[in-house]
Amino acid sequence: MIVLRNISKIFNPGKGTITAVDNVNLSIEQGQIYGIIGYSGAGKSTLIRLLNGLEKPSAGSVIVNGQDISAAKGETLRQARLKISMVFQHFNLLWSRTVSENIAFSMQIAGVPKAKIRARVAELVELVGLKGRENAYPSQLSGGQKQRVGIARALANNPDVLLCDEATSALDPQTTDQILDLLLDINRRFRLTIVLITHEMHVVRKICDRVAVMEDGKVVEEGDVLEVFTHPQKPITQQFVRQVSQYVEEEAFNPALTDGLTGSIIKLTFTGQTTHRPVVGELMLRYGLPFNILHGKMTQTTHGAFGQLWLHVVANPEQLKSILADLQETGIDSEVVKHG
Numbered sequence: 001m002i003v004l005r006n007i008s009k010i011f012n013p014g015k016g017t018i019t020a021v022d023n024v025n026l027s028i029e030q031g032q033i034y035g036i037i038g039y040s041g042a043g044k045s046t047l048i049r050l051l052n053g054l055e056k057p058s059a060g061s062v063i064v065n066g067q068d069i070s071a072a073k074g075e076t077l078r079q080a081r082l083k084i085s086m087v088f089q090h091f092n093l094l095w096s097r098t099v100s101e102n103i104a105f106s107m108q109i110a111g112v113p114k115a116k117i118r119a120r121v122a123e124l125v126e127l128v129g130l131k132g133r134e135n136a137y138p139s140q141l142s143g144g145q146k147q148r149v150g151i152a153r154a155l156a157n158n159p160d161v162l163l164c165d166e167a168t169s170a171l172d173p174q175t176t177d178q179i180l181d182l183l184l185d186i187n188r189r190f191r192l193t194i195v196l197i198t199h200e201m202h203v204v205r206k207i208c209d210r211v212a213v214m215e216d217g218k219v220v221e222e223g224d225v226l227e228v229f230t231h232p233q234k235p236i237t238q239q240f241v242r243q244v245s246q247y248v249e250e251e252a253f254n255p256a257l258t259d260g261l262t263g264s265i266i267k268l269t270f271t272g273q274t275t276h277r278p279v280v281g282e283l284m285l286r287y288g289l290p291f292n293i294l295h296g297k298m299t300q301t302t303h304g305a306f307g308q309l310w311l312h313v314v315a316n317p318e319q320l321k322s323i324l325a326d327l328q329e330t331g332i333d334s335e336v337v338k339h340g
Contacts, residue, residue, distance in 0.1 A: 001030035001193050002051065002161065007060035007070075009046050020046040021057070022217035028210075031191040033184070035204040035225070037240060038214035044197045047214070048163050051195060052084040053077050065160050082110060085154035089166035091146040093138045093153075100125065100134045103152045110157055124152040128182060144175035151182065162186075164196045168203060180206050201240040205229065205299060213237045229299065230269050230306050230333070263314035265294065265338035268327065270307040279332065280311065283323060289313055310337070 009021040020043045028034045038044045049055040050062055053069045062070040064084060072080050085106075093102050100121050107117045125134055128148040138146055147167060154162055164183070168176040184207045187194050196208060204211045204225060211228055213221040213236060221228065221237045232238045268279065280291050291311045298307040315323065320336065327334040 001032075001065060002026070002028040002034075002195070003061075003063040004047075004050075005061045005063070007047075007050060007062065008058050009043075009050060009055060010058040013058070019217050021050065023060075024214075024217075024219050026212060026219065026222070028193065028195060030193055031187070032209045033187050033194045033196060033207050035196050035198060035208035035211040036214060037198055037201065037204055037211060039199055039236075042214040043217040044214050045165060048086075048165050048195065048197050051161070051163060052081055052086060082157050083160045084163065085157070085159040085161070086163045086165065087147070087150050087154050087167045089169050091138070091143075091150050091170075093146060093149055095138050098135050098137055099130055099141070099149050102138070102149050103156055106153060106156050112157075120156060124155055127155070127186075128152045142175070143171050144178055147171065147175075147179050148182065151179075151186070155186070160193060162192055162194045164194060166197055166199070169198070169200070176203070177206070183207060201243040204240075213240065226271060226306060230271050261312055263312055264320055264336050266311045266313065266323070267335050267337045268309040268311065269333040270309070271305075271331075277330065277332075279309070279327070279330075283311075283313075283326075286326070287315070287319060287323065289315055289319070 004024055004026040007021055007024045008019065011018040011020060022043070024047065036044045036047060046055060050057055051064065051069070053062075053072060057070050060070070061068055064080070067080055069077070069080055069084075094105060097105065103121045103124055104117045107120060112120070121134075125131055128151055130145065130148055130152070133141070133145065136145075138149070141149070147170075150167075162183075167183075168179050171179060180203060183194060183196075186192055187207075196203065198204060208225050210223065211225050212219045213228070213234065215234075215236050221232070221234045228237060229241055232241045270277075270279075280293065283289070283291055291313050294310040294312055296307065296309040298305060313320075313323070324334050324336070
């Protein structure tokens with residue numbers, strides 16, 4: 001559906017060169033919700049502008065639905081961009097137009113007949129949950145309602161791809177979840193491909209199928225969301241994962257938790273069905289040892305749950321080796337983070 005091949009974007013080549021996107025390769029399948037996460041300056045916003053032709057790459061190609069967007073010009077590019085819509089962080093609504101008029105605007109530009117515009121606007125107002133607010137102006141709407149208008153407007157011309165550039169960053173947590181639920185519903189209902197730019201791992205966790213992590217213009221890690229959450233490889237990815245786990249591993253060793261502990265601390269990572277196993281009880285029965293739970297956390301993604309648990313146990317080296325082997329056999333990753 002979307003293929004990025006050796007994409008680079010360099011601003012001010014020569015003097016004061018800035019490489020915003022550096023040799024990025026990505027493949028996004030039709031119907032996926034694909035997250036691109038990174039801190040400010042990582043290059044993710046430039047990357048999304050390359051996807052809809054607002055920026056031309058310095059090198060490489062952008063293929064969307066079989067068409068090379070990076071090489072398209074004039075009317076060809078205009079027609080291609082009708083099928084690649086965008087939702088913005090700050091809504092970008094026309095303040096002098098009502099909800100209905102904002103939604104209709106892109107269809108008017110595209111030359112859609114008035115009768116079809118009216119029918120499509122009514123359909124979209126219903127879809128995004130704004131029934132009864134059709135004649136309201138943006139100044140009369142909450143942040144979440146404004147973003148619902150933005151989403152409806154982006155869907156007006158039946159796009160193949162929906163690009164979301166920090167679409168929830170200006171919203172409170174509760175409204176963010178509501179907008180994410182709406183995007184997930186749209187994706188499942190229409191099999192619409194969604195590319196979502198964000199700096200919040202909660203957004204990725206809640207609705208994305210796959211995620212790419214960007215740093216200094218490069219994609220440093222990429223994969224299924226559950227795999228990236230449970231086995232983050234790069235330090236920046238580990239930082240993002242800690243956003244949603246709300247746990248810094250070093251806290252397991254602060255005096256309040258570990259003073260006087262002479263045994264070992266084991267970190268367990270669960271995924272899928274293993275999250276439902278009575279692991280601690282099984283270990284206690286098998287080894288006759290008391291296991292002390294120091295900390296635990298469960299997180300839900302669109303593709304299942306994963307959890308982490310920190311256990312303290314006083315065990316000899318042979319017992320500890322056997323415990324780790326038993327956990328591995330049941331599909332639970334484990335490591336000793338502090339030896340007794």
